[in-house]
Amino acid sequence: MKIELYHASKFGNGAKVAEELRRVMEAKGHQMNVHHIKGADPKKLPPADLYIFGSPTRMGKPIGGMRRFIKKVALPPKTKYAVFATHGDAAPDKKTGKMPTEQEMERWRKTIPLMDEVLKEKGLVKVADKKFYILADTMKGPLKDGWQERVKEFAAQIEP
Ligand SMILES: Cc1cc2nc3c(=O)[nH]c(=O)nc-3n(C[C@H](O)[C@H](O)[C@H](O)COP(=O)(O)O)c2cc1C
Incomplete structure (x- = not known):
């Protein structure tokens, strides 16, 4: 497969995930290019068998640049894609010391469903x-520890 990945990493974590994914996919025999969305033209993406979009999260949503980028993406229907998001991990509430519930966390993690939409x-x-x-x-x-393992799981979902 030829894969083109576009990410909008701000602090470098998403970029690290992207590079590790490239390493894993290339070891599986695929060809993959990694790009930051900055300077990329969403209306002129190079031909590929699969496109991957990766975004950091801002107030539960994809970062603004990525929201604008995917809105403008021009690819034919039935084109295959995969998405990943980077999120802050759950932390205890500073006042109460209580961990947020899964449901509470999900409110701040709508990056993937919003990109899917x-x-x-x-x-x-x-x-x-x-x-x-x-x-x-x-x-x-x-x-967070174990991220390389998650990259492998993601790669296996993309191509078992
Ligand atoms: C202003 C701001 C708001 C954020 N809001 C969220 C949020 O709602 N949910 C979340 O999971 N992470 C949130 N984060 C953490 C980001 O997800 C995190 O910085 C990002 O995933 C790191 O990826 P990067 O290194 O590729 O930029 C926020 C970060 C900033 C700076």
């Missing part, structure tokens, strides 16, 4: 998604 509207077909977590209480990372 836009891409599916264009008739694109999803093959995989994955969330990656950075250490709690940090906005900049590093990624």
Whole structure:
């Protein structure tokens, strides 16, 4: 497969995930290019068998640049895509010390469903998604332990 990945990493964690995924996919014999959305033209994406979009999260949503990028993506219906998001990990509430529930966390993790909405509207077909977590209480990372394992799981979803 030829794969083109576009990410909007701000602090480098998503970029690290993208590079590791490239390493894993290339070891499986695929060809993959990684790009930051900055400077890329969403209306002129190079031909590929699969496109991967990766975004950091801002107030539960994909970062603005990625929201604008995928809205403009021009690809034929039935094109395959995968998505990943980077998220802050859950942390205890500073006042109460209580951990947020899964439901409470999901409110701040709508990055993937929101990207799906836009891409599916264009008739694109999803093959995989994955969330990656950075250490709690940090906005900049590093990624939480086990992230390389999650990259492998994502790669296996893309191509078993
Ligand atoms: C202003 C701001 C708001 C954020 N809001 C969220 C959020 O709602 N949910 C979440 O999971 N992470 C949130 N984060 C953490 C980001 O997800 C994290 O910085 C990002 O995933 C790191 O990826 P990057 O290194 O590729 O930029 C926020 C970060 C910033 C700076």
